[in-house]
Amino acid sequence: MLHTKAKFRAIDAVLLLLCLAAGAYIYYRIQYGLEYKGSWAAIPQFLLRYDPETGRWAANYLLQGLITTLKLSLWATLPALLVGLFVALCRTSETLFLRMVGASYVELVRNLPPLVLIFIFYFFVIDQIMPLLGVETFIRALPTGAQGVITFLFAEKSLFVQFISGIITLAFFEGAYMAEIIRGGIESIERGQHEAAYALGLSWVDEMRFVVMPQVIKRVLPALANEFINTIKYSSIASIVSIQELTFMGRQVVVATRYIFETWITVAVLYMALTLSLSLVTEQLEKRLQASD
Amino acid sequence: MSEIHEDYIIEIENVSKTFTGGVEAVRGFSAKIRRQEVVVIMGPSGSGKSTLLRCINGLETAESGAIVVDGIRLDGDKRRRLEIRKEVGMVFQSFNLFPHLTVLENVNLAQRRVRKKNKASATERSLELLQMVGIADKANSYPAQLSGGQQQRVAIARALALAPKVMLFDEPTSALDPEMINEVLDVMKKLARSGMTMVVVTHEMGFAREVSDWVIFMDDGQIVETGAPESIFARPQEERTRRFLNQIL
Ligand SMILES: Nc1ncnc2c1ncn2[C@@H]1O[C@H](COP(=O)(O)OP(=O)(O)OP(=O)(O)O)[C@@H](O)[C@H]1O
Numbered sequence: 001m002l003h004t005k006a007k008f009r010a011i012d013a014v015l016l017l018l019c020l021a022a023g024a025y026i027y028y029r030i031q032y033g034l035e036y037k038g039s040w041a042a043i044p045q046f047l048l049r050y051d052p053e054t055g056r057w058a059a060n061y062l063l064q065g066l067i068t069t070l071k072l073s074l075w076a077t078l079p080a081l082l083v084g085l086f087v088a089l090c091r092t093s094e095t096l097f098l099r100m101v102g103a104s105y106v107e108l109v110r111n112l113p114p115l116v117l118i119f120i121f122y123f124f125v126i127d128q129i130m131p132l133l134g135v136e137t138f139i140r141a142l143p144t145g146a147q148g149v150i151t152f153l154f155a156e157k158s159l160f161v162q163f164i165s166g167i168i169t170l171a172f173f174e175g176a177y178m179a180e181i182i183r184g185g186i187e188s189i190e191r192g193q194h195e196a197a198y199a200l201g202l203s204w205v206d207e208m209r210f211v212v213m214p215q216v217i218k219r220v221l222p223a224l225a226n227e228f229i230n231t232i233k234y235s236s237i238a239s240i241v242s243i244q245e246l247t248f249m250g251r252q253v254v255v256a257t258r259y260i261f262e263t264w265i266t267v268a269v270l271y272m273a274l275t276l277s278l279s280l281v282t283e284q285l286e287k288r289l290q291a292s293d
Numbered sequence: 294m295s296e297i298h299e300d301y302i303i304e305i306e307n308v309s310k311t312f313t314g315g316v317e318a319v320r321g322f323s324a325k326i327r328r329q330e331v332v333v334i335m336g337p338s339g340s341g342k343s344t345l346l347r348c349i350n351g352l353e354t355a356e357s358g359a360i361v362v363d364g365i366r367l368d369g370d371k372r373r374r375l376e377i378r379k380e381v382g383m384v385f386q387s388f389n390l391f392p393h394l395t396v397l398e399n400v401n402l403a404q405r406r407v408r409k410k411n412k413a414s415a416t417e418r419s420l421e422l423l424q425m426v427g428i429a430d431k432a433n434s435y436p437a438q439l440s441g442g443q444q445q446r447v448a449i450a451r452a453l454a455l456a457p458k459v460m461l462f463d464e465p466t467s468a469l470d471p472e473m474i475n476e477v478l479d480v481m482k483k484l485a486r487s488g489m490t491m492v493v494v495t496h497e498m499g500f501a502r503e504v505s506d507w508v509i510f511m512d513d514g515q516i517v518e519t520g521a522p523e524s525i526f527a528r529p530q531e532e533r534t535r536r537f538l539n540q541i542l
């Protein structure tokens with residue numbers, strides 16, 4: 001690839017001015033053209049709130065939502081990775097049946113709108129899988145101390161079943177994308193590596209564990225980290241099933257205040273703060289891994 | 294092949310291999326190799342040398358004919374196939390070292406996982422082998438830090454780690470810079486003199502002359518001519534052999 005350095009030319013200046021003008025015009029329309037009275041001053045209280053009882057500042061709706069988004073995405077990523085690994089192994093297996101199972105799952109997830117999928121799957125999980133796992137009884141039976149931990153790690157008692165269902169749904173969904181990334185990694189391992197492992201008498205499990213997967217992980221780690229960013233973005237659809245993550249909280253704030261623009265712009269900035277900083281981490285990771293080759 | 298010939302360690306009888314797509318890579322090949330023999334296989338590109346070699350350890354499955362290694366018949370049975378994989382070491386043209394493992398770990402891996410040795414005794418043997426191939430000082434390096442010749446010597450040590458009864462070499466020096474060829478050939482010669490049974494695909498005439506017991510000349514998936522190296526190089530009987538030898542000299 002040719003690396004030419006970007007130069008600032010007259011045309012760039014013109015385009016930049018045009019963009020600024022367009023932005024100013026949109027702002028003007030919102031301010032004076034719309035029947036809309038907003039206020040930025042009302043937003044900070046939805047991020048942080050002073051609690052007179054304890055005399056401390058506490059996260060309010062939007063910040064709580066951000067934390068829930070992060071928790072939801074983190075917890076969904078772990079099972080998604082396991083599902084992804086398993087399905088990737090299925091899809092690269094010699095057994096036709098396993099390949100077909102893996103392919104069906106991936107195609108199903110990738111060819112349905114996530115929203116439709118979450119409606120179908122979420123209610124199936126809530127209705128069938130949660131009682132089967134006995135989550136509800138489990139959480140009720142917990143001592144108070146343990147419930148505090150559960151609240152910290154997941155969600156409050158009353159929202160716990162929903163939250164877990166959300167995790168499972170998101171993991172089901174993300175698993176397909178993780179599977180494709182891992183499969184790509186497995187298939188990128190040179191044939192000679194498999195042949196050497198075969199000639200040394202290694203079993204399939206050992207070959208995967210000691211020869212293939214360590215190399216795969218190194219190759220796909222940046223892509224997986226990137227997929228985690230996607231998980232954060234996709235997790236916003238969980239708002240539709242009343243999981244109190246950032247987008248859901250945004251809607252609540254809008255309902256309460258009617259400050260549509262201010263609220264959603266704040267929500268967008270919060271998402272960006274999370275995803276952009278993770279992007280930076282991913283980039284660093286990629287550089288680090290490349291350097292170690 | 295009703296009775297097992299004790300003195301033959303490899304028996305190949307009428308083996309054929311056709312790839313999907315219709316290429317007949319090996320056609321009715323038969324050969325018997327005695328213990329401690331060194332056999333060199335030569336022939337033009339595409340004549341089926343690699344395919345034949347890979348059939349011997351089951352990397353390719355011959356669709357007809359029989360292959361018996363040290364009395365074990367290579368067939369669909371997985372356990373017998375595993376026995377053969379453990380008894381037959383293989384060295385590839387492109388080394389195929391595991392890049393994420395150090396030299397020592399490369400040589401240790403199969404001992405640990407296949408022979409279930411503990412780390413200390415695996416390492417002890419690995420260091421001996423690395424000593425033998427002359428790179429004990431690189432034990433903790435990664436393959437990418439080694440020259441091609443050094444990598445190939447590690448690959449030889451790795452293949453020897455399971456104490457195989459037979460070693461297969463598929464053009465072990467043809468990916469190497471000329472100045473590194475000899476360091477690899479020297480290791481192979483040492484191995485040959487130590488009594489290892491070896492089947493070597495190579496066009497190195499010097500090596501063939503010096504250590505091989507006989508040479509198989511292959512073309513079109515078949516044996517064209519076999520003989521002791523002195524006679525086959527000096528007085529090839531077949532026109533195809535003569536033409537090929539003229540080309541590589
Ligand atoms: N996996 C494969 N699928 C299809 N055809 C193959 C495959 N491997 C080898 N062949 C074909 O089989 C024939 C024999 O190949 P083989 O690699 O055994 O030859 P070779 O004598 O080792 O040649 P070279 O000196 O180039 O290594 C060739 O025509 C080759 O194209």
Ligand SMILES: [Mg+2]
Nearest residue numbers: 342343344463
């Ligand atoms: Mg070949």
